[in-house]
Amino acid sequence: MKPAAFTYQRPTTLTQALAAYAAAPEAKVLAGGQSLIPLMSMRLTSVPELIDINGIEELSHIHVERGQGVRFGAIVRHAQLHGHAEAREVQPLLHAALSHVAHATIRNRGTTVGSIVHADASGEMPMVLSLLGGTLTVASVEGRREITAEELFIGPLETSLQAGEIAVEAFVPALPARHGVAFDEIARRHGDYALCGVGAIVGLDPDGAIEHVRAGYVSVSETPAVVDLTGCFPDGRLTEQGLKDAADLALTHLEPEADIHATTEYRAQLARTLTTRVVAAAHTDAGARANAEVTA
């Protein structure tokens, strides 16, 4: 478990990094390294050159804009974002989902932007970006551009980043008024990749009726799946039948697959169960926030 030889650079400015990347299209960008380094050590991937962006101070920011959203740079660790009180307040799904990302030791090193561009549909954060309609900013020597989550995830472990582009920042919008969120997942062991994970966002109208419901799914599709479940709650009330319909509807959008830990049927059952639990929890959260907003 020793990697093959590779060259290594550690630029201290983004400009340097982009120039280096432009000059070495075969290179890989190293951020937290929690996926890349094991792949290299097990020689499952061969990387001739590493560009380590951990020394680039300008990528370490967390900017929280109330009413707007949270922006975080490419070397922000999961643990930093997870523990950021203001970020949690503005978009509580970040904290809720990050609690399920691996273990503390991995969260201390792994970066949220890195997890997003790794584009593993078993990862929590690609789904969170999709569910919230967030964006990723990428840069190259040609300039910067913003990619929506929808455009970003084009296949398993595959993004629409072009050669020479480095992900520099992600943005997730703030939770609007009268909205609530919830996240839950089931893994074989605490901190493992989820067998299935679900995040949900529920919006209420001023009278407390359900206005819209969306759920995002982990580990049951090839790319992060988001399903609009609003139609399952036609009279605006959260009912058992509505939740059951939501679970059934969600499944028509998912492609749970079997592996050594779970059968297709079991993953589907988890998706069903978690849909009902998480949508209900997000609905409760929305009600509580709406009440708090009224009294505040």
Place this chain on the structure above:
Amino acid sequence: MTTKLMGEPVARVEDDRLVTGKGRYADDIMPGALEMAVLRSPHAHARIRSIDVDAVLDVPGVHAVYTYDDLEGPMAEPLPLLIPHPALTHGRTQYALAKDEVNYVGEAIAVVVADNRYLAEDAVGRIEVEYDFLPPVVGIDAARAAENLVHEDVPGNVAAVMEQSFGDAEAAIASAPHRLSLDLTVERSACMPMEGRGTVARWDEDLNRMSVWTSTQTSTGVRAAVATKLGLDLGQVDVVTPDVGGGFGVKIVHPWPEELLVPMAAKALRRPVKFTEDRREHFISSAHERGQQQHIEVGFDDEGRVLGMSVKFWHDNGAYTPYGLIVPIITSTQLLGPYKLPNYRVSFESLYTNTVIVTPYRGAGRPQGVYAMERTMDAIAAELGMDRTEVRENNFIQPEDFPYAHGELTFQDGRPLVYDSGNYPEMMRKARALVDWPAFEKFRDEARKEGRKVGIGIACYVEGTGVGPYEGGHVHIETSGKVKVSTGLTTQGQGHQTAFAQIVADELGVRFEDVEVVTGDTRRSPYSVGTFASRAAVMSGSAIALAARNARAKALRLAADALEADVDDLEIVDGIVRVKGAPDSQIALGTLAVLSNPLRYAFDEASRAATQFAVGDPSKPPVAEDDEPGLEGKDYYSPPRSTFASGIHAVIVETDPETAEIRILKYAVVHDCGTLINPRIVEGQVHGGVAQGVGGALYERMAYDETGQLQNASFMDFLMPYVTEVPETIDIDHLETPSPLNPLGIKGAGEAGVIPSAAVFAAAIEDAEGFPITAMPISPSELYALRLTHSTTSHERTAS
């Protein structure tokens, strides 16, 4: 007065060093050594057509590459079959490097020695091997079907067929008022010590000596193997075990190919060489265990008493049989547990598959045997509508029955299966109290009303521990008064330094802090067997106690002379020998050590007292004819047969009605390992064993696909439980039924915690779900599938 330390929860003295990163493991020895990497077979079954190493030789930093063709003399012979048995008619072992054929993914084909492991791995990647593929045999079903053969000269893939019996089981079953049959399976798992295998060797060309440091459970075994295979005299080879980061059985197998190839290369290259196994290698080239299929027939009376039991099982021994039939023999015999069976027959087939070898893993065949018997007890209770604990009690061997012989069965040590002592009814009384068994039915009924599923399981076991042939102890009192103890078996973190020092402190009358223990060093203890079968405390503990008694006897004899007192009037307290009732008349053990060694040369103030013009009767030899210089004692302990520990585990689980997740609500252990040396260490062993048992029952398995590729050869997919998956608390109650077989009354405690896990979890889940659980381990996905299967025919069982 010195406080007695036997039975005290003395804190482990080794922990400070081990948990603060100061342990010194094989990989830490000789940092500049050349490093070895191994080319392992990527195929489960293939003939090797050719191996081309030309591309390796050009790699800078590469010193050597070896294939089978480079092996000479005994190295070119197959590895030893360590424990031959007459029933093992078709035993096979692999070569240190594959000759012509590979039989599992991971089998060593070639090794490269380079400046470092990075370069060695680069070079391994350049070796070209051409294979002719052979059909792989994976799993017990395929082995039994024998449509393909692992070894072409082993018909039916059958390495051994063995049967043992007493009474007439078939007749007893046929005439019994009630009969049942069960079919059960257990899957493979493995030891997974934190530190994998590792070996360092240095050949001293000037002195003609081989020094080997290896992560093993038997330094003497490795020493004999290295000497034999490399054509060296035993006296030329030293084997030392540094700190060993866990063994759990896998490191009793020896010699591993690398344990021979590393010293071979070190001698050939005249440079120190090191091999450090990585985790993937551990998964695919170290040993596995557990995989069995079992068929049970049982006949019993109206009270659930077993009248006859007949068991046939199929044991997956992997591609080779270096450790003989030990695992299935233990299953065959330990299956009987604490029960008195009038008629019993057991037979097994040990079968080859194209997978990693199967050798003892903590529990070593007992978990499977206990699973067979305890599931049978549960089935009997269900059939009769009886309480599960009552059925067990009705079958218990009673305290007055000891020593109790199970017919003429032979145990794994080649000795009759005779239990030395125990008190199973008392153990059950304690277990029922610990888990509040009588209150559970109400709890379960109330939980059911809330839509919850909870269940309780209970399982008993008896564990033959402390198997022979022998171990030794050496106790040396230095002139400083410090006591140096050596025993030959090895330590993998069990707390031997602490436990053995407790024994010596008590036996000798010295301070605990003054005792230092060395294990697993053939320079200090050339005669030894090894650490396995929960034998260290029993074997070395006893030997060390006997050795300490010898040292004490000599100290008292010398002190009686010096103090002009009678030996019977002396006592030793905190390292001082004194006349009872006359505290002024005393002499330190260190001073006696000086006097015990007549000197020509003084080297300090204290030693002047022992020089030739200071002491001695000029008319007698300085050392008497029947005496030896020095204050030391040594002895060996060799038991007539094994001593039998026992225990009962109970677990309460809750299963999620929707997701089928399995949660542990309570885990309780009653444990009898005879006289406790250190209850804290025993409880630590129980905790670790239970955690490992949770892994074996609910998480871990070796997921081979049909081509023989192990799909989960990493800790990402091999689900060893984290601390978050094991019970937060484990309630433990001890029972101490001393063994009459050894001087301290000790029984082994190392493996117990893991033994009943599969049985007790299967029972609890079955109780929660209301349908039979016959295959372990079980995952939520599998439990969900069972629910779907049983949903059409579901009926809730009410037996408890």
